[in-house]
Amino acid sequence: MLKIKEGSLQHWALRIVGFTFLALIVVYIPTQSETARIGQFTSAFTLIIAAMSLNMVLGFTGQISLGHSAFFGIGGYTAAILIRDHGWSPGYTFYAAAVIAFVVGCLIGLPVLRIRGSYLALVTLAVAVLFPTLLRWKKLEWLTDGAKGIDSVKYDELPVWPILGELKGRDGRAVFAYWLGLLVLVIVYLVCRGLIKSRVGRSLIAIRDNETAAAVMGVNVTRTKVLIFGISASMCSLAGVLATLKTGVVTPDGHYVTLLGSIIFLLIMVVGGAGTLSGPIIGGLVYVWLDNTTRGIGTDSTGVLGFLFGWTDQSPATLILGLALIVIMLFAPTGLVGILRKLTRRILTVTPSLSSRRTVREVLQRPSR
């Protein structure tokens, strides 16, 4: 077993190696893989962003939400409507969607977060079910085009980004969508990280662990909950914008606009590791991989898979995911990240350095305001 100090030379070397490795993978995918593979990664990024946003509310603050598919839909529809009806440049719709979803999130959060536990789950479920029916509503058809949704929302011409050079055709679009998704993902990740590592993050975790105690310690519970609900909603809407820009279509039955979307976000978050920053990333990649590999399983499979699932025409993907979810909840409630952490701790431990200890002492000694 290896023991290294935080902030030491070895620690920094390890960090740099890890980061370089990650960067190489990230660059390798869009330059060397085929278009379909790039597209899979782009959809993984979209799902990861949505799962991250849910993680802020459920994983860190402990408030069950099944309504995030609605925020995803708000993002998708904002982008589609602004681009088609108002001729916006697609890039700016991200800002508009974030603002609209933040306001809607706060408005929904304000009454909803008074309710606790199972009631909250049911009320947010209602939000998820309501949203598609509202989109289909006759009186809103002028805006949403009803059941058929809005299509051909796309970049007319891909903007030229300095490093990427000029991208053209179907392959170029896929590569551009990949980098756009990655950019948004990195920004959302950094925002989440910043929030969690700050005072706000500590209040969120305090609320999750014991709401009354948090209030007693001086956390403004209602304000924090509503705010984080709004922030989370606006992050989720960014994922919606990305999905719409990638496929060019948004409908009320869209994959992640209905309740099923909320369930998938939840699944990704839990499988990866709820209440951890890297959980949604790992969960999202694993989900998309599983989804793509199990889709083909069915009548024409051979070997073990054929023996297990050869009797049906339907894809067992959902069944496998459901079972995996149960197994994870039974044996590894901290998700894949928890397992990975346990494994790395066997090989390597990073002991906190003096400097970080000093910070703790400084915090403790700081006169209270």
Added chain:
Amino acid sequence: MERLLQYVFDGLSFGAIYALVALGLVVVFRGTGHLNFAQGEMAMFCTFIIWQINDWGVPLILAVIIGMVFGFVLGAGTEATVIRAVAKKSAGGVFVVSIALFLGLNSLATMIWDRAEGYTMGSLFPNQPFDFVRILGAEWRYKFIGVLAVALALMGLLFLLFSKTKFGLAMRSVASNPDSARLVGVPSGVVLASSWGIAAAMGALSGALVGGINGQLTPSLMFSVFIYASAAATLGGLDSPGGAVIAGLSIGVGEQLVAGYIPGWIGQDLKLSVALILIFVVLLVKPSGLFGSLKVERV
């Protein structure tokens, strides 16, 4: 008058189904303090079992009873093997597992009984074209009256179970404090498993009734019913059987009236939204439903 009465009858009939499924949710919530998101899918799966047994030549009424026994085993088994182990680790985990069950059962049913157009399902009650009573000009079909009667009877039975029997007392004690209950000798494992079992058996019955009313059986049989039922359970208060039935019936009648009298604005596709928004408003004033009891927590 005739039109109003017709809406009320239709509403009561659909409301009775919502109430039945909501009762299942209430039983699990009262017994274990958890929300079973898979209640509807368990019911759907049991209904397919009932259909299958009936298809093999067993009379429907017998098939329903076998299906209910299967449901009891399914529910109790799930609780004893998975739910209890997860609940020890985290309360939120149970919710996640019930979502996993929802996905798994739905997918399994789609895989086993894979046919796009669904299957024809018989009704437990007389269902010929002339099987209805006429009250002041409005028609009320026997199968709808039957569903309402079953729902009311079950509510009565549950009330007796909760308040008059020793088992009901054990259930309440386990729900309010499992550790103390175990210390005074309540077999909490049996109680927890049987509340899931009872709920799933009730689900099987409600599934058979819904299937009989629709006349058709697909894996999405219970989905919208479950949404309505969860709305009814929320509105009535998750721990109140009477509340679930009253809320279920009033949601049923309310949606028929709204959809019938304001067709231009609301119509068929938006009646669900009206119910959900109403619940939103009620929960703002009473965060634990109309008849639910407020849980006091100690820090």
